[in-house]
Structure formats: C-alpha cells, structure tokens
Amino acid sequence: LNQIAQAVKSTDFHxxxxxxxxxxxxxxxxxxPPVDPILSAGLVPFLIExxxxxxxxxxxxxxxxxxxxxASTQYTNIIVESGACQPMINLLxxxxxxxxxxxxxxxxxxxxxxxxxxxxxxxxxxALKNIVLNLKEPGNISLLRNVTWCLSNFCRxxxxxxxxxxxxxxxxxxxxxxxxNDMEVMTDALWAMSYLSDxxxxxxxxxxxxxxxxxxxANLSHAEVKIVTPALRVVGNLVSGNE
Numbered sequence: 001l002n003q004i005a006q007a008v009k010s011t012d013f014h015x016x017x018x019x020x021x022x023x024x025x026x027x028x029x030x031x032x033p034p035v036d037p038i039l040s041a042g043l044v045p046f047l048i049e050x051x052x053x054x055x056x057x058x059x060x061x062x063x064x065x066x067x068x069x070x071a072s073t074q075y076t077n078i079i080v081e082s083g084a085c086q087p088m089i090n091l092l093x094x095x096x097x098x099x100x101x102x103x104x105x106x107x108x109x110x111x112x113x114x115x116x117x118x119x120x121x122x123x124x125x126x127a128l129k130n131i132v133l134n135l136k137e138p139g140n141i142s143l144l145r146n147v148t149w150c151l152s153n154f155c156r157x158x159x160x161x162x163x164x165x166x167x168x169x170x171x172x173x174x175x176x177x178x179x180x181n182d183m184e185v186m187t188d189a190l191w192a193m194s195y196l197s198d199x200x201x202x203x204x205x206x207x208x209x210x211x212x213x214x215x216x217x218a219n220l221s222h223a224e225v226k227i228v229t230p231a232l233r234v235v236g237n238l239v240s241g242n243e
C-alpha cells in the first residue's frame with residue numbers, strides 16, 4: 001500500500017494513473033475492501049484532486065469510481081468533509097458518459113446517507129439541475145438508471161426536502177414514468193414520485209397540478225408488482241389530500 005500511495009501522490013501522470021487505478025481495484029473487491037488503510041494513507045484528497053483533471057479522462061473515471069466506493073461505506077462523511085461533492089456535481093456535465101454515471105452514483109450515495117447531506121446537495125442549485133440534464137439527455141441506459149436512482153435519493157427521507165428545491169424534478173419524473181420501458185428506471189421514478197407526493201397539501205397539489213395522476217393510475221394495472229407498489233403509494237398520497 002505504501003508503494004501505491006507514493007504512486008497516487010506522484011507528479012508523474014503514468015505513475016499516478018496506475019496508482020489510482022489500483023486503489024479503485026482494491027476498493028471494488030466484494031468482501032472487506034481495504035477502506036481503512038486507504039483512508040489512513042491520506043489518499044482521498046489526491047483522488048479529489050484527480051477528478052478535477054478533466055483533460056485526463058481515464059484518471060478522472062478511475063478516481064471517481066474509487067470515491068464512489070468509499071461513499072458507499074460508513075465513511076461517506078470523509079467524502080463530504082474532504083470536499084468531493086462540488087467536483088462530483090461538476091462531473092455530471094462531463095463529456096464522458098461513464099464519468100457522469102460515476103458522479104451520479106457517488107452523489108446518490110451521499111444523498112442517501114442522511115437528510116443533512118441530501119439537503120446540503122439540494123442547496124447547490126447545480127446539483128439537481130445537472131441531474132435533470134442527464135435525465136433529459138442520457139448517454140446510455142446504465143447512466144439513466146443511475147441518475148434516476150440518484151434523483152430518488154434526493155427526494156427521499158424524513159424530514160422531507162424543501163418542496164421548492166425538489167419541485168423541478170416532478171415533470172422530469174413524470175416524463176420517465178410515461179415514456180420509459182425500463183423496469184429499473186420506472187421503479188425508481190415512481191418511488192421518487194411517492195416521496196414527493198407524501199405529506200401536506202402543497203406537495204400533493206404540486207403533483208396533481210403537474211398532471212401525474214393519469215400516468216400513475218395507468219401503472220396500477222402493470223404486470224410487475226415492483227411497479228404497482230410505488231404507483232399505489234402515490235395514489236394513496238394523492239387521495240389523502242383535500243377534495
């Protein structure tokens with residue numbers, strides 16, 4: 001690990017890239033990835049520095065993947081406190097679809113960790129804006145799935161996110177529910193809609209006024225229970241509102 005750390009901290013591009021790629025591979029193992037030793041080696045700041053070198057896209061991808069893996073553990077706070085969120089939000093606009101996917105995956109992990117981190121991301125206007133851009137023009141189906149899941153984590157949790165911050169997501173989610181044929185995308189979009197429609201009349205009205213009702217009701221007769229369940233949750237939320 002000392003040799004790997006030296007490579008990651010090197011000023012030589014080839015050595016740095018090889019080191020970061022090896023870190024990513026270590027963090028990608030199924031059982032007991034060596035997160036603690038990598039954090040102890042002080043590599044997170046160098047990984048964050050690497051994702052900001054967009055002219056070196058292969059290294060950006062490997063570093064973003066490594067940070068995503070750390071964010072999926074109990075050490076999400078390290079990623080946040082080290083300042084990875086803003087560069088990840090910027091990466092949602094990368095020309096490379098795989099990099100955008102990793103950024104969405106990482107931010108979804110952060111937003112899903114706790115409502116404090118979710119709200120912190122929503123306070124950054126570019127976070128939701130860049131997610132919506134990827135939903136409107138996804139590079140591939142894998143990216144679309146990850147970005148939809150990421151958005152669902154932005155909408156999820158109690159206390160609920162500020163309605164004004166998440167309201168722009170409603171028409172985009174409706175478009176996915178109406179037009180996507182992918183089970184994962186539809187499921188996450190419907191769950192996100194269920195989170196947004198849960199609560200007071202303002203939240204319910206925001207969904208009703210966006211005309212989500214016909215599309216959601218249509219999915220009550222879907223063959224897959226994983227589609228029917230969140231659709232039924234949305235309907236239950238809507239009928240709990242005023243007349």
